[in-house]
Amino acid sequence: MALRRKKSGGIGRPEGFGYPRPVSTPGGNGEARTGKPPTLRDVAREAGVHVSTVSRVLNDQAAAGRITQDTDERIREVARRLGYRRNSIARALRTGRTLVVGMVVPDVANLYQAGITRGAGDVLYAHGYSLILASTDDDPKHAESQVSAMLGVQADGLLYGVAREDDAVLAWLVDEGIPVVLFNRGAESREISAVLPDDRTGTRLAVEHLLSLGHRNIVHVGGPEDVSSTVNRLGTFEEVLQEAGLRGSHGFAHRHTEEEGYRVTSDLLEERPDTTAVLAANDRLALGAIDAIREAGRSCPEDVSVVGFNDMPYGDRFSPPLTTVHISQNNLGSMAAKLLLETIADPGRPAETHLAAPELVVRGSTAPAQTDRSSL
Amino acid sequence: MALRRKKSGGIGRPEGFGYPRPVSTPGGNGEARTGKPPTLRDVAREAGVHVSTVSRVLNDQAAAGRITQDTDERIREVARRLGYRRNSIARALRTGRTLVVGMVVPDVANLYQAGITRGAGDVLYAHGYSLILASTDDDPKHAESQVSAMLGVQADGLLYGVAREDDAVLAWLVDEGIPVVLFNRGAESREISAVLPDDRTGTRLAVEHLLSLGHRNIVHVGGPEDVSSTVNRLGTFEEVLQEAGLRGSHGFAHRHTEEEGYRVTSDLLEERPDTTAVLAANDRLALGAIDAIREAGRSCPEDVSVVGFNDMPYGDRFSPPLTTVHISQNNLGSMAAKLLLETIADPGRPAETHLAAPELVVRGSTAPAQTDRSSL
DNA sequence: CTGTTAGCGCATTCAC
DNA sequence: GTGAATGCGCTAACAG
Numbered sequence: 001m002a003l004r005r006k007k008s009g010g011i012g013r014p015e016g017f018g019y020p021r022p023v024s025t026p027g028g029n030g031e032a033r034t035g036k037p038p039t040l041r042d043v044a045r046e047a048g049v050h051v052s053t054v055s056r057v058l059n060d061q062a063a064a065g066r067i068t069q070d071t072d073e074r075i076r077e078v079a080r081r082l083g084y085r086r087n088s089i090a091r092a093l094r095t096g097r098t099l100v101v102g103m104v105v106p107d108v109a110n111l112y113q114a115g116i117t118r119g120a121g122d123v124l125y126a127h128g129y130s131l132i133l134a135s136t137d138d139d140p141k142h143a144e145s146q147v148s149a150m151l152g153v154q155a156d157g158l159l160y161g162v163a164r165e166d167d168a169v170l171a172w173l174v175d176e177g178i179p180v181v182l183f184n185r186g187a188e189s190r191e192i193s194a195v196l197p198d199d200r201t202g203t204r205l206a207v208e209h210l211l212s213l214g215h216r217n218i219v220h221v222g223g224p225e226d227v228s229s230t231v232n233r234l235g236t237f238e239e240v241l242q243e244a245g246l247r248g249s250h251g252f253a254h255r256h257t258e259e260e261g262y263r264v265t266s267d268l269l270e271e272r273p274d275t276t277a278v279l280a281a282n283d284r285l286a287l288g289a290i291d292a293i294r295e296a297g298r299s300c301p302e303d304v305s306v307v308g309f310n311d312m313p314y315g316d317r318f319s320p321p322l323t324t325v326h327i328s329q330n331n332l333g334s335m336a337a338k339l340l341l342e343t344i345a346d347p348g349r350p351a352e353t354h355l356a357a358p359e360l361v362v363r364g365s366t367a368p369a370q371t372d373r374s375s376l
Numbered sequence: 377m378a379l380r381r382k383k384s385g386g387i388g389r390p391e392g393f394g395y396p397r398p399v400s401t402p403g404g405n406g407e408a409r410t411g412k413p414p415t416l417r418d419v420a421r422e423a424g425v426h427v428s429t430v431s432r433v434l435n436d437q438a439a440a441g442r443i444t445q446d447t448d449e450r451i452r453e454v455a456r457r458l459g460y461r462r463n464s465i466a467r468a469l470r471t472g473r474t475l476v477v478g479m480v481v482p483d484v485a486n487l488y489q490a491g492i493t494r495g496a497g498d499v500l501y502a503h504g505y506s507l508i509l510a511s512t513d514d515d516p517k518h519a520e521s522q523v524s525a526m527l528g529v530q531a532d533g534l535l536y537g538v539a540r541e542d543d544a545v546l547a548w549l550v551d552e553g554i555p556v557v558l559f560n561r562g563a564e565s566r567e568i569s570a571v572l573p574d575d576r577t578g579t580r581l582a583v584e585h586l587l588s589l590g591h592r593n594i595v596h597v598g599g600p601e602d603v604s605s606t607v608n609r610l611g612t613f614e615e616v617l618q619e620a621g622l623r624g625s626h627g628f629a630h631r632h633t634e635e636e637g638y639r640v641t642s643d644l645l646e647e648r649p650d651t652t653a654v655l656a657a658n659d660r661l662a663l664g665a666i667d668a669i670r671e672a673g674r675s676c677p678e679d680v681s682v683v684g685f686n687d688m689p690y691g692d693r694f695s696p697p698l699t700t701v702h703i704s705q706n707n708l709g710s711m712a713a714k715l716l717l718e719t720i721a722d723p724g725r726p727a728e729t730h731l732a733a734p735e736l737v738v739r740g741s742t743a744p745a746q747t748d749r750s751s752l
Numbered sequence: 753c754t755g756t757t758a759g760c761g762c763a764t765t766c767a768c
Numbered sequence: 769g770t771g772a773a774t775g776c777g778c779t780a781a782c783a784g
Contacts, residue, residue, distance in 0.1 A: 037552075039777055050755045055779060068753065088528045089468045090777030093760050098465060100508075100529065109494040109705075111487060111689070118485040121511060125522070130529055132476075133509045135497060146501070152464045153476065153506050176413075287693065313487070317663065319695035329485075415761055426771045431763060444769065466761030469776050 038082040047071075047078040054079070058086065092154065100130045101340060102150030103159040106138035106256070111312045112283070112329055113161065116183060119333025120159055127341055129156070136162050138224075138255060143169045151178065157344045159336050163187045165226040179343040183336040186228040191351045193343060195336040197310075199232035202325040202358030206279055206307045207240040209323070209360055214369035215277035215305060219268045220250035221261055221289055223281040233281050233309065253285055261288020262295075269296050269304075276304050276369045283308035283315055283324055290320075290365065301367035311361055320364035332356045414458040423447075423454040430455070434462065468530065476506045477716060478526030479535040482514035482632070487688045488659070488705055489537065492559060495709025496535055503717055505532075512538050514600075514631060519545045527554065533720045535712050539563045541602040555719040559712040562604040567727045569719060571712040573686075575608035578701040578734030582655055582683045583616040585699070585736055590745035591653035591681060595644045596626035597637055597665055599657045609657050609685065625651075629661055637664020638671075645672050645680075652680050652745045659684035659691060659700055666696075666741065677743035687737055696740035708732045 040058075044051040049071060057067055057075045078084075092098040101124055105113045121131045132155060134146035143162050147169050150158060157179035163170055163186060170187055173180050182194035210218055220237045223230040234250055241248045251268050253260035261280060269275055269292060278293075280286035286308030293300045300306050300320060308315070311326035335354055343349060416434075420427040425447060433443055433451045454460075468474040477500055481489045497507045508531060510522035519538050523545050526534060533555035539546055539562060546563055549556050558570035586594055596613045599606040610626055617624045627644050629636035637656060645651055645668060654669075656662035662684030669676045676682050677696060684691070687702035711730055719725060 040779095041777080051777090052756080052779075053754055056754085059779085071753085085524070085527060087469075087530060087777055089465055089474060089530045090760090091779075092465045093463075093469050093762090093776090094778045094780080096760075098529075107494065108497060109487075109490040109689070111485075111490070114485040114487070114490045117509075118483065118511060121484060121509065125510065125525070128525075130508050130525055131510070132506050133493075133497065134501065134507075135494060148461070149501070149504075149506055151461060153474075154463060154465045313485070314690055314694070317695060318690070318693045319697075321695075416763095417761080427762080428764075428772080429770055432770085435763080447769080463761055466776090467763075469760090469778090470762045470764085472776075 037087075038084045039087065040084075043075065043079050043082055043084050046082060047075045049075065058084075097156055098154045099128055100132055100153060100155045101157050101159065101337075101344075102132045102134065102147070102153075102155040103161070104134050104136060104143060104146055104150075105161045106136060108133060108135045110256075110284075111314075112310045113184075115313065115329025116161070116333035116336070119330035119335075120183075120337040121333075123334045123337035123341070129341070138162060140164065140167070140169060144172075147173065151176065157181070157340045159183055159340055161185065163228065164224075165189070165228070165231075177347070179340060179347060181336050181340040181343060183332060184229070186353065188228065193339050193351045193353065195332055195339060195354045195356065197229065197327040197332070198355040198358050199229050200236045201355075202309060202327070202360075203233045203236035203279070204240050205358060205360040206309070206325050207237055209362065209366065210277045210279065210305060210307060211240075211244055213277075213305065213366060216246060216369070217272060217274045218246070218248045218277045218279060219265075219272060219275050220248055221264045221268065221278060221280040221285045222250055222252045223256050223285065224254060225252050230281055237279060253281070256282050256284050258284050258288040258291065261285030262292045263288070265289040265292035266295065269293070269298075277306070277366070278304060279307050281309055283310045283312040283322060286322060286324065286365070287318070301365050303370065305366035305369075307366055315361075316363060318365075323363045323366040324361055326359040326361045327356050413463075414460045415463065416460075419451065419455050419458055419460050422458060423451045425451065434460075474530045474532055475504055476508055476529060476531045477533050477535065477713075477720075478508045478510065478523070478529075478531040479537070480510050480512060480519060480522055480526075481537045482512060484509060484511045486632075487690070488686045489560075491689065491705025492537070492709035492712070495706035495711075496559075496713040497709075499710045499713035499717070505717070514538060516540065516543070516545060520548075523549065527552065533557070533716045535559055535716055537561065539604065540600075541565070541604070541607075553723070555716060555723060557712050557716040557719060559708060560605070562729065564604065569715050569727045569729065571708055571715060571730045571732065573605065573703040573708070574731040574734050575605050576612045577731075578685060578703070578736075579609045579612035579655070580616050581734060581736040582685070582701050583613055585738065585742065586653045586655065586681060586683060587616075587620055589653075589681065589742060592622060592745065593648065593650045594622070594624045594653045594655060595641075595648060595651050596624055597640045597644065597654060597656040597661045598626055598628045599632050599661065600630060601628050606657055613655060629657070629664075632658050632660050634660050634664040634667065637661030638668045639664070641665040641668035642671065645669070653682070653742070654680060655683050657685055659686045659688040659698060662698060662700065662741070663694070677741050679746065681742035681745075683742055691737075692739060694741075699739045699742040700737055702735040702737045703732050 040051045040054050044054045054075050057072050124131050136142040136146055160180050160182050161184045163182050182192055186194045186196050222234045249272050251264040253264050278289045280289050286306050289306050290300045293304050298304055308322050308324035311324045315322040315324055416427045416430050420430045430451050433448050500507050512518040512522055536556050536558050537560045539558050558568055562570045562572050598610045625648050627640040629640050654665045656665050662682050665682050666676045669680050674680055684698050684700035687700045691698040
């Protein structure tokens with residue numbers, strides 16, 4: 001480990017601490033309020049009223065003119081003085097609602113995802129919800145256990161960002177009847193609300209940009225085959241090319257990583273040496289594509305142009321700056337959160353799909369096609 | 377909004393949905409198992425035993441030879457068949473432990489933080505804990521409400537990544553007696569466990585690197601003044617320079633953003649036009665510094681070198697690739713999580729501080745100092 | 753307007 | 769080895 005211990009205090013048990021022992025109240029640190037957090041009962045006793053009255057006051061039901069001004073104030077004062085904080089566990093058990101929402105992403109550490117998380121988190125927080133986050137490494141196995149854990153904590157709903165075409169976990173969730181909103185990736189086959197990038201429009205923008213630069217030999221680096229955006233982006237890629245009387249090759253990455261982008265692009269470049277442009281299904285794949293181009297002894301954008309998708313943070317600082325299709329991550333996340341909140345409030349509402357509008361951002365990784373090399 | 381509605385299904389209430397109405401069981405979708413998740417009692421009835429027996433079995437207390445092999449198997453079978461899942465809310469209410477940990481970061485969407493979050497999340501998850509995440513925008517006001525929310529859900533412990541020198545929220549947490557582990561930023565004044573980057577060693581590495589390149593006029597772009605790493609990094613910066621018989625200027629950014637890095641660097645460059653190198657307290661500030669250098673009509677690294685800190689993801693792809701001090705985010709996060717778990721298990725244990733070892737990563741943003749311009 | 757009552761689902765002490 | 773009883777802290781009828 002690249003970690004050094006400063007003030008050591010016992011190495012701590014070697015591994016996996018079993019069941020932690022009961023949280024004993026430190027020492028006889030007695031005195032005033034330390035010992036145990038105050039409960040409704042404590043407040044009630046102190047204020048000389050019944051527990052339920054306190055509950056009502058603290059839940060602002062006093063607004064309905066149901067509580068004496070005086071009682072109300074006294075209770076609030078006592079609560080404040082005692083440092084009362086509602087135990088949401090108890091409340092959740094009673095009401096059946098936890099005000100917790102789970103969010104499942106492929107990787108928390110992924111930049112693009114992080115923006116979505118932020119957008120969703122802000123909205124949820126503003127509505128009094130907490131956000132439980134889990135990474136699955138885009139592995140369905142992990143997804144299942146993570147989701148299971150979220151159901152375990154009785155999350156009121158889930159934001160699911162790892163949908164696949166035949167997603168067993170998703171099927172299960174729907175089956176359980178728990179509110180779910182998909183983001184980023186859809187599941188055409190199911191009636192579930194989703195907030196997705198407008199893959200078709202975005203891809204069209206990108207391909208047309210390449211065409212307008214004179215590119216005729218374009219290849220596409222797709223993502224995993226059973227992900228909705230992969231299908232949509234590839235479909236549109238071929239469609240637009242066809243409209244222009246062209247045909248392009250493509251390959252699929254197993255994961256949305258630079259390594260995979262590199263691998264697929266390398267193969268594609270070998271197979272079609274006349275390639276002058278590559279459209280990647282996402283920015284990380286695009287980065288890998290640029291690596292592959294260089295590795296092949298060519299340069300980007302002089303020899304071959306590259307377009308990404310998503311507009312991940314710092315894309316403008318890369319070398320070359322990445323031409324890509326921008327999707328507002330923050331918006332996507334907050335929309336998904338709002339939709340989920342609405343679904344939780346009204347489980348019966350019909351599924352809705354929102355598409356986040358794409359925007360082409362032209363930067364340095366694309367340039368006019370070179371005069372055909374082979375004809376020289 | 378850059379969002380379009382596809383299948384619209386009612387715009388949904390304009391804003392803030394008050395208290396969602398009770399989750400009514402959809403329709404008479406009755407039939408078998410849909411309606412309500414099975415409880416211990418359901419399993420007990422179905423298996424013809426008492427609730428407590430089921431509880432014991434499902435908590436593996438059978439291991440102690442306290443349950444008949446037969447009963448054990450039967451119960452497990454029934455539980456599986458009914459799709460029983462433990463209600464952790466109820467369990468938490470009973471045991472006083474939620475198996476939930478809160479994590480407070482300045483910004484979820486920050487790359488460096490994201491890696492830490494990932495490391496922590498993995499460890500926590502492996503130990504059966506869930507992670508609640510909150511962004512504070514590095515604003516103490518937000519921190520308070522976020523932390524309050526976390527205490528509300530009765531988190532068993534907190535990973536606190538926004539500590540300031542006089543941190544009221546932190547003081548409050550300690551007061552409450554809730555297990556806390558700081559990460560990234562420490563609070564010297566308190567006896568709290570922490571996992572921090574080794575600021576001193578890291579800064580020394582960076583400054584010595586610049587000195588070895590022949591730089592003599594070095595400035596430092598520090599972070600917010602009341603953050604431990606700012607203090608440590610600045611202190612070491614001055615110390616190392618002094619050892620070399622030099623003195624450097626510095627400025628403080630209000631936040632760790634590119635904009636602030638730009639602002640501070642611009643000021644510094646104006647004040648000390650002979651500057652040939654800048655040491656930034658973190659990578660984002662470094663990025664801003666590079667912007668400022670260009671804006672001033674100079675170039676990096678030719679005219680002035682820049683060193684960052686943290687080694688954020690993709691730093692190697694920037695233009696120029698960033699020379700920086702690497703800190704393993706993943707390790708830092710997982711160490712913090714482990715420490716917290718240990719603290720939760722044994723609240724009495726003495727505070728420990730772990731320092732994550734830094735490593736200088738030399739890339740393209742630093743170069744040998746030019747011959748002194750003024751002497752030409 | 754406020755007090756009483758009754759659990760939410762589970763873990764745990766005590767009997768047998 | 770298993771059942772019975774109790775209560776975690778809270779909200780939600782229902783009385784008064």
